[in-house]
Amino acid sequence: MIPALLLFAFVVLVPSARGVFYAFTDWDGLDPNFAVIGLRNFIDMIDDADALSAVWHTLLIAVAVTVIQNGVGLLLALGVNSMIKSRNFLRVLLFAPAVVTPIVTAYLWRNLLGPDGAVNSLLGAVGLGSWRQDWLGDPGLALWMIVLVVVWQFAGYSMVIFLAGLQSVPKEIYEAAAIDGSGPVRRFWSIIRPLLAPAITINLMLSIIGGIKLFDQVYALTGGGPGHATDTISTLIYKDAFTLGEFGYSIALAVVLTVIVAVASAGQYAVLSRNERAAS
Amino acid sequence: MNRYTKRTFALEVVMIAVAIAFAFPVYVLVNLALRSPSDTSSPISPTVAPTLGNFTQAWQEAGLGGALINSILVTAVSVLIVLAVSSLAAYPLARSTARWSRGTFLLIMLGLVLPFQLASLPLYQTVRDLGLLGSVWSLVLFYAGLQVPFTTFLYVGFLRALPRDFEDAAAIDGCTPLATFRYVVLPMLKPITVTALVLNAVSVWNDFFTPLLYLSGSDQQTMPVAVAGFVGQFVSDWNLIFAALLISIVPVLAVYLALQRSIINGFAGGLKG
Numbered sequence: 001m002i003p004a005l006l007l008f009a010f011v012v013l014v015p016s017a018r019g020v021f022y023a024f025t026d027w028d029g030l031d032p033n034f035a036v037i038g039l040r041n042f043i044d045m046i047d048d049a050d051a052l053s054a055v056w057h058t059l060l061i062a063v064a065v066t067v068i069q070n071g072v073g074l075l076l077a078l079g080v081n082s083m084i085k086s087r088n089f090l091r092v093l094l095f096a097p098a099v100v101t102p103i104v105t106a107y108l109w110r111n112l113l114g115p116d117g118a119v120n121s122l123l124g125a126v127g128l129g130s131w132r133q134d135w136l137g138d139p140g141l142a143l144w145m146i147v148l149v150v151v152w153q154f155a156g157y158s159m160v161i162f163l164a165g166l167q168s169v170p171k172e173i174y175e176a177a178a179i180d181g182s183g184p185v186r187r188f189w190s191i192i193r194p195l196l197a198p199a200i201t202i203n204l205m206l207s208i209i210g211g212i213k214l215f216d217q218v219y220a221l222t223g224g225g226p227g228h229a230t231d232t233i234s235t236l237i238y239k240d241a242f243t244l245g246e247f248g249y250s251i252a253l254a255v256v257l258t259v260i261v262a263v264a265s266a267g268q269y270a271v272l273s274r275n276e277r278a279a280s
Numbered sequence: 281m282n283r284y285t286k287r288t289f290a291l292e293v294v295m296i297a298v299a300i301a302f303a304f305p306v307y308v309l310v311n312l313a314l315r316s317p318s319d320t321s322s323p324i325s326p327t328v329a330p331t332l333g334n335f336t337q338a339w340q341e342a343g344l345g346g347a348l349i350n351s352i353l354v355t356a357v358s359v360l361i362v363l364a365v366s367s368l369a370a371y372p373l374a375r376s377t378a379r380w381s382r383g384t385f386l387l388i389m390l391g392l393v394l395p396f397q398l399a400s401l402p403l404y405q406t407v408r409d410l411g412l413l414g415s416v417w418s419l420v421l422f423y424a425g426l427q428v429p430f431t432t433f434l435y436v437g438f439l440r441a442l443p444r445d446f447e448d449a450a451a452i453d454g455c456t457p458l459a460t461f462r463y464v465v466l467p468m469l470k471p472i473t474v475t476a477l478v479l480n481a482v483s484v485w486n487d488f489f490t491p492l493l494y495l496s497g498s499d500q501q502t503m504p505v506a507v508a509g510f511v512g513q514f515v516s517d518w519n520l521i522f523a524a525l526l527i528s529i530v531p532v533l534a535v536y537l538a539l540q541r542s543i544i545n546g547f548a549g550g551l552k553g
Contacts, residue, residue: 003365003368003369004365004366004368004369004388004428004432005369005384005388007361007365007421007424007425007428008388008391008425008428008429009425010421010425011399011403011421011422011424011425011426011428012391012394012396012399012425012426012428012429013387013390013391014402015398015399015400015401015402015403015406016394016398016399016402018402019398019399019401019402020398022401022402029401029404029405076298079291079294079295079298080295082288082291083283083284083288084288084291084292084295085284085292086292086295086296086299090295090296090299091544092537092540092544093299093302093303094299094302095544095547096533096536097302098547099482099532099533099536099543100486100529100532100533101485101486101488101503101504101507101528101529101532102486102488103486103488103504103507103508104504104507104525104528104529105305107507107508107511107521107525108305108308108309108522108525109305111308111312111518111521111522112305112308116323117323118304118305118308118323118324121322121323121324122304122324124322125322125324152302152305156302157547160544160547160548161547161548163548164548212395213395213396213397215488215489216488216489219488220508220511233397234397234489237397237401238489241401242493247401250401251398251401251402254395254397254398254401255398257395257397257398258393258394258395258397258398261393261395262393265393
């Protein structure tokens, strides 16, 4: 147990504690002489339009990814959990993007969504030429394109977790309900949904926390742009620390990120475990 | 309901259409990677004169060979360390009822909530002071520690659901705790070890943020940073970039297809603990 604790303390615990301390300083990352400045960094953040919009983008991405990815994932799981002949093949294919390096798929999509990219070509080919545009260059659209790329990559991940839940639903109960005359929607709501509660908990937790911490896809797709239209807390942490040399301020942002993750996890855990208990 | 009806057929058609939409980006990836830069036809029309020239050029100029070796090394060594130390730590944590055991477990679980961004900047400074910047060993150290909470969590959950009878029997027969772990517990841990191996290996292999910090500017790269550096260098030479992306995907997909059952089960069930 000692080696695990030492590694954990060296890599996670001690640096995190030091991080919390640096959040209250004006450290630039190099100079050993720095001052403790109290809440200055956090007060500056309230006046920093870029920081506030980054918090907003982070929350928006996290919620949008969670809702859409799980919606799509559940539909895919229901589709694959049927008698169709291609079910095994589809399961392997749809999950495949989830194991591929996110930075790599994001670079692929950066080209697909570009002005001369395949998405525009496809729209032209099906007669929707007027929809063609620079998808990542539009400040209003770029954020949604990031959501799209994340959903494309990880919908299959949600799918396999839902699928594991669906396969735990005893067929007999489901068939008995069908014989008793309840329709597909009713059967889903009254039989499958309660038994799916653990899968829902895991999926929501994974996608919301992944969405809050999102960095790679933003870095590769837009770099936070155009302007700051898609900056998230994670990309701002990186920029403030490594291009502006504002380590103290950057770590203060990381503290805000930590608080958001902690609140989201605790809140979600409380709500979902109550639902799970109610369902069982 | 176990028959293949017309509705099943309709569902089959819909699902295959969805799968084609999902696979569309991969088609474009392969299509453009095979195309010479002088071919400016639409990215969705099939390439008429496919060439492998992009692949050889990308392989050489992006240093993907070295990056591949580094990625394999970092992933293999750090995952082995994490599995070894976490399973050893999980055993007393799952079995002991002492107060320190519960406290230690909660402390380690704190690591599940702390986002790595918080630790990464102070740790960056430590790694720099140790002179490890630009070395893949800094990554091994980092992942070995970072993945401890999650892996320990998996092992503790699994161990708690495992009956103690075998261990009690071994103890009565005179086994020391360490021998009990080695000969009795370890063999029973195989299913959760496969899960932990899969989940850790995928997240270590795919990580981009940490090597971006620790390896930037050095000649030691892992696959994700080598690819990102290559994209930065050949900004708009997309045929070449796509060849590099495809090369980096192939090893991952090959392992995935070979071990699909274990990998999908690992992702699907691993988090139930």
